[in-house]
Amino acid sequence: MKFHIMTLFPEIFEPIIQSSILGRGISQNLFEVELINIRDFSENKHNRVDDYTYGGGAGMLMAAPPIYRAYQSIIASIDSHALVRTVYLTPQGAPFVQGKAEKLASYDHIILLCGHYEGIDERVLSMIVTDYISIGDYVLTGGELPAMIIIDAVARLLPGVLSNEDSARFESFHDNLLEYPQYTRPEEFMGQKVPEVLLSGHHARIESWRRERSIERTLERRPDLLEDAVLSKKEQKFLNDLKKDLQI
Secondary structure (H helix, E strand, C coil): CEEEEEECCHHHHHHHHCCHHHHHHHHCCCCEEEEEEHHHHCCCCCCCCEEECCCCCCCEEECHHHHHHHHHHHHHCCCCCCCEEEEEEEEEEEECCHHHHHHHCCCCEEEEEECECCCECHHHHHHHCCEEEECCCCCCCECHHHHHHHHHHHHCCCCCCCCCCHHHHCCCCHHHCCCCCCCCCCCEECCEECCHHHHCCCHHHHHHHHHHHHHHHHHHHCHHHHHHCCCCHHHHHHHHHHHHHCCC
16 A cells, blocks of 8 residues: 655655554555655746636635646556545545545555645546545645544554554444443552453453443444444344433
């Protein structure tokens, strides 16, 4: 997997891709990150990449030509048989959810286009973008922070990036459920004890307890997720009983 980031501010990414799990994954050649400065593809002597919008309006718009040339430079370096997605980070996009991260993780190359100012000329977007993605219903100064989120969420799903492969399988949003509560030493902290079942060593009981707590927590905090949750008949009954008790 290789991430190609088209941005006006490549230096923003350096601390992120050099640290923690992402940095280790890159150093071990488990995935790559390429930073492409869109200004390098401007034909203006001042490396200008923006201009006024036709029809008037506040602010400046990123122009199509330098973005398209930057994109073509990436495509020229990619094998023609590779699986590629080009993502534009925008509040007008579809919400970024775990399922989308999992789909993106199946591709060979992810091109991330970071906008700025009032946005990007629509013509180049229609020519190169395959996915419009939003990280939330709010506006940021640019697409760099959303791009970092995409990279983090996708990279950790790649084989070998997480030291414990179970981590990606059993955390929040697995089966459309939130993650169960977790505990570590000491066994008692300020009068609160670790649930006895987790100290029992009985793996089947522990797994059952964790699934029930995941269902319980999802109902409490994100009931919307339960519409598509993957539940056994026993778990569905547990959920129905919970709803009755809470009069939902």
